[in-house]
Amino acid sequence: MAGVGGGGGGGGAGKMADKEKKKKESILDLSKYIDKTIRVKFQGGREASGVLKGFDPLLNLVLDGTIEYMRDPDDQYKLTEDTRQLGLVVCRGTSVVLICPQDGMEAIPNPFIQQQDG
Amino acid sequence: MAANATTNPSQLLPLELVDKCIGSRIHIVMKSDKEIVGTLLGFDDFVNMVLEDVTEFEITPEGRRITKLDQILLNGNNITMV
Numbered sequence: 001m002a003g004v005g006g007g008g009g010g011g012g013a014g015k016m017a018d019k020e021k022k023k024k025e026s027i028l029d030l031s032k033y034i035d036k037t038i039r040v041k042f043q044g045g046r047e048a049s050g051v052l053k054g055f056d057p058l059l060n061l062v063l064d065g066t067i068e069y070m071r072d073p074d075d076q077y078k079l080t081e082d083t084r085q086l087g088l089v090v091c092r093g094t095s096v097v098l099i100c101p102q103d104g105m106e107a108i109p110n111p112f113i114q115q116q117d118g
Numbered sequence: 119m120a121a122n123a124t125t126n127p128s129q130l131l132p133l134e135l136v137d138k139c140i141g142s143r144i145h146i147v148m149k150s151d152k153e154i155v156g157t158l159l160g161f162d163d164f165v166n167m168v169l170e171d172v173t174e175f176e177i178t179p180e181g182r183r184i185t186k187l188d189q190i191l192l193n194g195n196n197i198t199m200v
Binding site: 039043044046048051054055056060061062066068070088089090091093094095112 | 130131132133134135136147149150154165177194195197198199200
C-alpha cells in the first residue's frame with residue numbers, strides 16, 4: 001500500500017516534470033549575436049549575411065544591410081558571383097539551416113585526405 | 119512566452135517587422151529562384167501571405183513572368199526571405 005502510494009506520488013511528479021520539459025527552450029542563444037554580422041545558410045542553397053537585429057524562438061531573423069549570395073552550377077562555392085544588396089529583411093526560420101558569425105573563420109587544408117599506403 | 123525566452127524585449131521581432139509592412143510593397147524571396155513583389159495585405163502565424171497587385175519574377179532566366187492582379191494567397195512553406 002505504501003508502495004502504491006509512493007508510485008502514485010512518483011507518477012505525479014513525473015507528469016509535472018514532463019510539462020516543464022515541454023516548454024520551448026532555445027539551444028542557441030542568439031542574443032549574443034545581436035548587432036553583429038552573421039552568415040546564414042538556407043535550404044535551397046542560398047546564403048546571406050547581415051547584421052542581426054532581431055529574432056524569435058522559431059528562428060525567424062531580422063537582418064539589416066543584407067547581402068545575398070546565390071550559387072550556380074558553374075559557381076560551386078564562389079561567393080563573389082551574383083551578390084545582391086537586400087537591406088532590411090526577415091528570414092524565415094523554417095528555411096534556415098545554419099547560422100554562424102561572419103568573421104572568425106578561416107579556410108584550412110582538407111584534413112580528410114588520406115595517404116595511400118602500398 | 120516571455121517567461122521562458124530570455125530575449126531582450128526591446129529588440130526587433132521578425133513578425134513585428136512584417137506587421138509594420140502591411141499596406142506597403144514588399145519583395146518575397148522563395149527557396150527556389152523565384153521572387154514575388156506585391157502589396158502586403160496580411161499574414162498569419164505560419165507566414166502565409168495575402169498579396170495584391172503581384173508580379174512574379176524568375177531570377178535565373180531574368181524575365182518577368184506573370185503579372186497577377188487581384189489578390190493571391192502565397193503559401194508560407196517556400197518563403198525564405200521577406
